[in-house]
Amino acid sequence: METKRTTSIIKRFDQHLLKNNPVSWSTRIHTAGIYSLGFALLLAFISFIAPNDPRSKSIIHYWITLVAILSLLAFIFWMIYLLRFNVFKRYGTWKPTDNVKTFLFYFIIIAIMISWPFIPPIVESARANAAYSTEELVTDMNAMNIKICQLEQDSIPKRFRKDTFQIDNSVKGVETRRYPKYDYDDAPDDEHYYLIDTAQLREKLRSADSVKKITDSIYVIYTCPNYQFVYDYMSWNYDYAENNNERLELLSSMDLYRRVLQNRQAIDKEKIRSELGQLFTKYSPYHDPATLTASMESYSTYGESQYLSRIRDRYDLYFINQQLDHITDKKFRWDEETFEICWRVVYYISLVLSMLVLIYRHTTRRTFFLSLLAAVVLTIVTGLFIAMAPYNNHSFFMWTIAYFILFMVLSALIFNSRYRNVISGIALNLLVFMTPFMPLIITSYYYDSLRDKYDNYPYKQYEHLFENEQLHMFYSEIGGGLLLILLLATLYQMAYKKWFALPEQ
């Protein structure tokens, strides 16, 4: 009953658009948009109710593959539905903004379809975040490490590693080992030392557990043994997670040393074992809280420092660390870099596909496929030219700009043509296709030329010139899309209209 009513509402909306806004109707934004969003919601719901223990290894790549295939099928289905009804080829009262409107509608529909594969991982992350807060994870990991240190305080080494460093700026960032024995009392045990520059020393001092200054140019740096028995490789993310305005931090080996090992403590072993057992079972389904070991055989951590292997094996921490890795892998999947990659994937795939649809709908079928062929042939020929020409960093950019100008000139001929010419049609199609990428090409060309120009200068002298490179690149990416929209509403719209209406020879 409800489905029938929904269908009826969609049908009524469809009829309303058909009779009042044929341009929007022809893009099928109402059906493709509604069904795409509906599928996205359904997918989110399925992902939400599907069995998924945040501690278990993610199988999200299977989901992504499956949904990507569905996304492709949906796109093909929409294409078949859309392209056979070639609306532009019917002469009517079209407004200049109609082109932009249709392009944006194509873009939105394709972007929604392309976004489907991102839904399962987003939901998985949300579920992992809901199941384990960052504060909880950090607190538990710290607690586990403290308790292990307490239980093992008599068996684990406490001696710090010592390394001697001498400042020598001639090494220019290359850490160099030297062996001559030093003539001072506190020389390193292994009788070697390192030559490093000031910048490297500054870096080492920042992360050092303890430092002893011998002279102005010689430093001994002490490194605490590793007491982070429970650890996950994405722990750096905790630095960014905040709770009640206090930064959450995983206790470092030095913190653990100071808290537990520096001064021997009297402990209630049974109580600590019991608490540790509860924590273990919280993260590992294989652990027995009584024995603090797993029911399954774990991989040996042989090869690590002896005490680390011994303790990790004793408590089967492989499972704990692995489950923690799985949780944090899901929780902290969406970092800035991943997000930047993802939006570019969606943006560029949607941009390219919607441009292809737009071009197809504004040209004859023959000219469209000849344009694709021309693009492939030109790419191959240009690639050969670039490969065989003398080395030039900017060949690619120069060829691209040259093609753009050539296509512009050929397209301009349409306005004086007496009949429809396939060459000018191909040129116009390729011109439109290249337009959104041109600002990026020109910006890249500019920075490449700049880099070449200052290649022989010290980096610091021209560093400021590249300060905003990434920002300019970003502006160029967005500007390309805006330029395309602007030209679609003006020149390109006129050129397509004129070209398509011209008589055949």
Place this chain on the structure above:
Amino acid sequence: MINHHVSEISSYLQHQDYSLAVRRLLDVCLDINKPELIRKAIELSRIYNRTIKDKQAISQEFLNAANELTQQVSAESIVSPSSELLVSVEQVSKTYRSGSFTLSPVSFKVATGDILGVVGENGNGKTTLLRCLAGQLAIDTGTVNHTQIKEPGYYAIKHQVAFIPQRIPRWYGLLKDNLHFSAAIADVHAEENDLMVDFMLERLGLGAYANYTWNQISSGYRTRFEIARVLLQKPSLLILDEPLANLDINAQQTILTDLRFMAKSIKHPMGVVLSSQQLHEVEKIADNVLFIKRGSCVFQTKEKSKEVNAYVLELETVAGRDDLLRVLGEGNVNIQFNGGFYTITSTAQSAQDMLNKLVSSQVSITYFRDITYSTKRFFN
């Protein structure tokens, strides 16, 4: 003007030409341009079509509704617009790039309300001429002047000049949706869109097929739907390439009559150019007929109809050639037989005289047609 239409419709109703009466009522209501009258005419047409579909006798309800609408129409007044020149074609010629065919220079004019028939054998240049006129083919010499188009770019020409090819491109989706779409891109929106689509469906007898798809209708109905679609876009000139090719004899007659009425519409008069092999049917409704032979226009009825130098008739009879020569007078006539019928040419006797002689001599005649003024004479 309206009285003439009303008496015409009353006559159709009186003599039980109900189909024609309904179609004319639809036309007149559209000309009056009052939505409530158009709706009533649409409803009347639906009643009529239901009756025909159910194979029932015409009901009193229909007759009452028809008479009531006729009365309402008679109270209205409409002014017939004067005929205006639509397109002037001067010495247009076209040679294909391959050089395989040349259309020699041809000139003619089409005004609003005119129907121009283009006839000729297959492969003689009819479609080429029509495509040049529609702006689909670039012409080599001459001019095609669309006088009603203010900025005659090719887009404007193609927007105003509707061309229906012999092979109509396939439609997708529901037929009715396609009609709504065509009306909408011609700036006919909302309720007016519904009204005009319903009107066109009823006017061309397509109401029963509105919710069908392209595959579900015959080629004859496809032609009619295509005509409905282009008419919704209100073209000033309608060009049809062989529109009768897929139609049965009754449908041909109906379409030609409809085209005649639509061309002379008061609300939206237009010119019609059509090519066909159905010479007699076309000649009956066309104001001017061009006969194209091997790429040249050899005859235009409008220009040369008074310049005939012989009377020609077609005759189908069981009588032999000798009998005919005896009756019509040997030496006075030339008789040719193509296996089916005789073509009799005489410079001295008119077709009517020859028919009188044959009837008085009791020659059995199964078919007779005076083709003195017909382009049929040029077909060999």
